[in-house]
Amino acid sequence: MTRQLSAALKALLVLTVLCGVLYPAAILTVGLLVPDRAAGQPVEVGGREVGSALLGQPPSGAEWFQGRPSASDASGETSGGSNLGPSNPDLATAVAEREQALRAANPAAPQDIPADALTASASGLDPDVSPAYARWQAPRVAAARGLDVSQVLRLVADHVRPAPLGGVLGQERVNVLELNVALAALGRG
Numbered sequence: 144m145t146r147q148l149s150a151a152l153k154a155l156l157v158l159t160v161l162c163g164v165l166y167p168a169a170i171l172t173v174g175l176l177v178p179d180r181a182a183g184q185p186v187e188v189g190g191r192e193v194g195s196a197l198l199g200q201p202p203s204g205a206e207w208f209q210g211r212p213s214a215s216d217a218s219g220e221t222s223g224g225s226n227l228g229p230s231n232p233d234l235a236t237a238v239a240e241r242e243q244a245l246r247a248a249n250p251a252a253p254q255d256i257p258a259d260a261l262t263a264s265a266s267g268l269d270p271d272v273s274p275a276y277a278r279w280q281a282p283r284v285a286a287a288r289g290l291d292v293s294q295v296l297r298l299v300a301d302h303v304r305p306a307p308l309g310g311v312l313g314q315e316r317v318n319v320l321e322l323n324v325a326l327a328a329l330g331r332g
Contacts, residue, residue, distance in 0.1 A: 186320055188327065194320045199268045205248065206287035208280050208326065210319045211259050212241055213267035238262065251282035271316035274303045290329065298325055 184196040194200050199210040214227075227234035238261045245256055257275040277299045285295040302322045306313045 186324060188324055193324065195270075196318055196320060197270055199264070199270045200320055200323075204287070205283055207323050208272075208277060208284060208317075208319050210272055211264045211269050211276075212262070214263040249280065249283045251286065252279050270318050270320060271304075272319055274299065274315050274317055277302075277317040277319075277322065284326065288326070288329075294329075295326075298322065298329070301325070 183198075185192045186194050186196050199213070201213075203209075227237070241261050242256060245252075245260055257273055257279055259273050260276045260279065278296060281295040281299060282292055284290075285292040288295075299317060299322065302317050302325060304316050304318065306315055
């Protein structure tokens with residue numbers, strides 16, 4: 144029994160040093176080397192933090208670009224998906240309701256609504272939309288701000304990020320918060 148107790152104490156000591164000292168020290172070091180990423184990539188305007196480039200913001204009006212729909216609460220304080228599968232009639236109902244609401248809010252937009260505008264994100268906190276969805280919203284944003292649609296479309300084009308790893312993973316995307324910050328810099332609205 145003393146042999147087992149000795150082995151257990153040695154394992155406890157090794158694991159305490161590994162998990163309680165070395166691992167936290169390594170994570171702290173990484174955080175110090177890339178402070179912007181460790182702090183959640185805050186976005187500042189005029190010295191005031193307006194959000195995080197890593198988290199989607201709740202919709203706030205016709206004059207702003209809006210992110211993907213969310214199955215979580217509207218405050219953005221919780222995350223989570225709806226867990227509705229493609230054969231669930233509740234999903235079809237939610238998509239139809241979103242389509243109706245989008246068409247009412249964006250009467251000058253093209254007929255085809257991009258898929259990411261209709262489907263909720265898995266986490267409810269996605270900061271990005273497809274370039275197609277951002278372009279689709281441009282007529283509404285331009286009208287609400289009194290801007291020319293081509294000016295708003297150029298702004299969208301300037302904020303398209305390429306797919307990660309040279310197009311191997313993911314798709315092109317537009318960070319909604321960063322796009323809205325650039326839009327605010329244009330003035331009006």
